[in-house]
Amino acid sequence: MNMKMTSRSLSRAALASTLLAAALGASLVLVTSADGAASTLGAAAAQSGRYFGAAVAAGKLGDSTYVNILNREFNMVTAENEMKWDATEPNPGQFSYGNGDRILNHAVSNGKRMRGHALLWYQQEPGWAQRMEGSGLRQAMMNHVTQVASHYKGKIYAWDVVNEAFADGGSGGRRDSNLQRTGNDWIEAAFRAARAADPGAKLCYNDYNTDGINAKSTGIYNMVRDFKSRGVPIDCVGFQSHLTNSAPGDYQANLQRFADLGVEVQITELDIAGSNMANAYGAVTRACMAVTRCAGITTWGIRDTDSWRGGENPLLFDGNGNKKAAYNNVLTALNAANPTTPTTPTTPTTPTTPTTPTTPTTPTTPNPGGCTASVSLNPWTGGFVATVKVTAGASALDGWRVTTVLPAGAAVTNAWSATNTGTTGTVTWANVDYNRSVAAGQSTEFGFQGTGNGQGITSTCAAS
Numbered sequence: 001m002n003m004k005m006t007s008r009s010l011s012r013a014a015l016a017s018t019l020l021a022a023a024l025g026a027s028l029v030l031v032t033s034a035d036g037a038a039s040t041l042g043a044a045a046a047q048s049g050r051y052f053g054a055a056v057a058a059g060k061l062g063d064s065t066y067v068n069i070l071n072r073e074f075n076m077v078t079a080e081n082e083m084k085w086d087a088t089e090p091n092p093g094q095f096s097y098g099n100g101d102r103i104l105n106h107a108v109s110n111g112k113r114m115r116g117h118a119l120l121w122y123q124q125e126p127g128w129a130q131r132m133e134g135s136g137l138r139q140a141m142m143n144h145v146t147q148v149a150s151h152y153k154g155k156i157y158a159w160d161v162v163n164e165a166f167a168d169g170g171s172g173g174r175r176d177s178n179l180q181r182t183g184n185d186w187i188e189a190a191f192r193a194a195r196a197a198d199p200g201a202k203l204c205y206n207d208y209n210t211d212g213i214n215a216k217s218t219g220i221y222n223m224v225r226d227f228k229s230r231g232v233p234i235d236c237v238g239f240q241s242h243l244t245n246s247a248p249g250d251y252q253a254n255l256q257r258f259a260d261l262g263v264e265v266q267i268t269e270l271d272i273a274g275s276n277m278a279n280a281y282g283a284v285t286r287a288c289m290a291v292t293r294c295a296g297i298t299t300w301g302i303r304d305t306d307s308w309r310g311g312e313n314p315l316l317f318d319g320n321g322n323k324k325a326a327y328n329n330v331l332t333a334l335n336a337a338n339p340t341t342p343t344t345p346t347t348p349t350t351p352t353t354p355t356t357p358t359t360p361t362t363p364t365t366p367n368p369g370g371c372t373a374s375v376s377l378n379p380w381t382g383g384f385v386a387t388v389k390v391t392a393g394a395s396a397l398d399g400w401r402v403t404t405v406l407p408a409g410a411a412v413t414n415a416w417s418a419t420n421t422g423t424t425g426t427v428t429w430a431n432v433d434y435n436r437s438v439a440a441g442q443s444t445e446f447g448f449q450g451t452g453n454g455q456g457i458t459s460t461c462a463a464s
């Protein structure tokens with residue numbers, strides 16, 4: 001009886017302790033998951049290898065509420081206006097980096113990275129550039145890209161090289177601007193000049209009204225696909241995402257189709273007006289988390305009172321710096337992202353190797369098919385950009401050399417996608433790693449910028 005009692009008490013005790021252990025276990029799991037969830041936007045994004053950023057205004061770096069939130073929550077910074085053309089080159093050839101540098105220094109000294117915004121944009125051009133057209137403007141544009149990207153060389157995670165170059169509406173074509181009127185190749189020329197100036201920065205095309213699959217985003221998609229196929233250096237596409245109430249239903253699908261071209265996608269200027277904004281913020285964040293190559297999200301400002309959309313309260317913090325419901329939805333979505341999801345590296349890297357696999361070919365040495373090279377020139381008074389197309393003959397190339405002869409007085413100032421020996425007269429060019437293989441009959445391109453008159457450059461190609 002006693003034994004039975006004892007045995008019953010023992011089993012009751014055992015049951016109780018099992019229940020206790022289970023309860024403890026459960027509560028331990030809960031504690032772990034609560035503790036494991038990061039409590040700031042930047043830390044939460046970092047768990048899946050992503051970043052969370054904000055547009056920052058130099059004039060607000062003295063506002064302690066603003067700076068406290070910035071320092072606590074964000075690990076990527078975009079200058080809201082301070083790296084634009086009107087700010088960085090107020091007079092032709094005279095550069096002014098004070099406010100841009102101020103923001104960069106704040107970011108770097110607080111362990112944050114920078115997105116550069118924006119090298120070429122039809123808005124916020126300085127007055128002197130607004131009054132220019134044609135070859136003079138083209139030269140000024142390329143000089144601007146080269147100078148600004150060189151000034152910030154090695155310090156920028158990703159540059160918006162070209163901002164808002166596509167038209168709204170159904171055309172899917174380019175927007176008219178004095179930049180566009182310098183020739184349709186201005187975008188690729190800008191990307192090449194940016195790559196030459198800062199090979200470590202990812203180079204993005206950035207635009208708005210591109211949040212779903214529509215004529216404008218498809219026009220950009222086609223441009224990116226063309227750039228990738230021709231070796232024009234582009235690494236990322238920015239989706240500004242200035243939204244009201246919701247993102248389009250195909251937001252994630254649209255990000256994914258760009259990602260599938262082999263570029264990173266980034267949400268670059270997120271703000272959402274309207275009464276459904278909190279839900280929409282959650283949905284946008286989940287869409288980015290679901291796309292492996294979605295590298296991160298930037299909101300266009302910090303508090304509602306910082307927003308360029310005055311009175312629309314489209315941001316994550318209210319005017320007093322308090323977290324809004326939208327903040328909690330974003331944080332939850334960032335924390336829910338699978339931490340093991342592989343993402344593209346977010347540290348600046350050397351030029352991205354093309355991700356489209358080259359069709360396997362049978363390399364033959366020596367190459368009996370040889371190769372040909374042709375030069376296309378974009379000249380202006382006092383300078384030029386030469387694009388050289390290297391085409392493999394009947395056999396695949398595993399390395400190539402091009403010899404160009406420049407007219408007297410012409411000199412190479414920078415180059416991309418090939419390395420040169422010499423800058424004047426006879427200049428030889430060798431492939432870089434990522435374009436050494438060219439399948440039979442296929443082409444790759446490299447280019448260079450020069451001073452002087454480039455008319456009449458000749459080129460010959462040899463397999464190596």
Ligand code: XIL
Binds near residue numbers: 163240
């Ligand atoms: C806006 C800034 O937020 C404003 O302060 C400025 O007056 C105008 O530009 N798309 C862009 C950003 O790429 O540069 C714009 O920023 C907002 C729209």
